Amino acid sequence: MLFEQLKQNRKKPIPIFFGTDWWSDCDDVAxxxxxxKAQCCGLVKIKAIGINSVxxxxxxxxxxxxxxxxxxxxxxxxxxxxxxxxxxxxxxKKLASFCQSGLTNADCPExxxxxxxxxxxxxxxxxxxxxxxxxxxxxxxxSPPDDVSDLxxxxxxxxxxxxxxxxxxxxxxxxxxxxxxxxxxxNRKAAAYLCAHCPVPLIFLGYEVGKxxxxxxxxxxxxxxxxxxxxxxxxxxxxxxxxxxxxxxxGNAAAAGYxxxxxxAAVDPASGNNNFTPDESGxxxxxxxxxxxxxxxxxxxxxxxxxxEE
Ligand SMILES: [Ca+2]
Numbered sequence: 001m002l003f004e005q006l007k008q009n010r011k012k013p014i015p016i017f018f019g020t021d022w023w024s025d026c027d028d029v030a031x032x033x034x035x036x037k038a039q040c041c042g043l044v045k046i047k048a049i050g051i052n053s054v055x056x057x058x059x060x061x062x063x064x065x066x067x068x069x070x071x072x073x074x075x076x077x078x079x080x081x082x083x084x085x086x087x088x089x090x091x092x093k094k095l096a097s098f099c100q101s102g103l104t105n106a107d108c109p110e111x112x113x114x115x116x117x118x119x120x121x122x123x124x125x126x127x128x129x130x131x132x133x134x135x136x137x138x139x140x141x142x143s144p145p146d147d148v149s150d151l152x153x154x155x156x157x158x159x160x161x162x163x164x165x166x167x168x169x170x171x172x173x174x175x176x177x178x179x180x181x182x183x184x185x186x187n188r189k190a191a192a193y194l195c196a197h198c199p200v201p202l203i204f205l206g207y208e209v210g211k212x213x214x215x216x217x218x219x220x221x222x223x224x225x226x227x228x229x230x231x232x233x234x235x236x237x238x239x240x241x242x243x244x245x246x247x248x249x250x251g252n253a254a255a256a257g258y259x260x261x262x263x264x265a266a267v268d269p270a271s272g273n274n275n276f277t278p279d280e281s282g283x284x285x286x287x288x289x290x291x292x293x294x295x296x297x298x299x300x301x302x303x304x305x306x307x308x309e310e
Contacts, residue, residue: 021132050111182272
């Protein structure tokens, strides 16, 4: 079991900020499930969660998943500028029916402000993991000094963040295109901004990495299984977001089964197409699998199918 191995060498939990679109796909729920289980094992400490889309049941559905593990007090923020109404809410309403705290979206702060406060309070560097739209990261980087910090967003990230892991882009061919970086104009611009201005190492888990790794499903214990069932993914989904979460928990790309291609990434703000210029000294990198697909599937399902503790 991976978590048992990791616990032997982890002196203290890795502080993590988790951004998620919590939107049209249920693999975000699997990613959160992995992070919460890792926190229960002492491997990570989730400092804040930013939902970079807004649906009616965003916050209560996400909090219900956290509360299953006694972690309902993890702060949740929303990217209200990303709100797009009318999209079919496939699993959020179902999960929100299990929320016992009465939390609503209106109770949640702006995600970038939540991040700023939690980053400013850190005494060590954190990892930012984002498996959704890049608007939250752009708003964080563009944020001016405020009452929680005299630092600009870029300065704050440079001082308090060791690396940013993003599920986004497609890197196995020039001019690749992927949903998180290309759906909606705001996300295309944000992805371009992130690549141009991120002051710390930026690691991409691309579309090509997760598409063939089918994990999860309706038999996963707790609300994660209910999310997969409500999403009509009873037999599983590709593993983009859970793979990115497991990389963050593992804390080491090689140990997580990846090599890194270093260089400089760019996203065209008009089309959302991404491009990559290899450079050994570059601060960006995309992941390439070094193991067979079963390696990743087994690791993820082994964690997702752990029973919830009583
Ligand atoms: Ca996602």
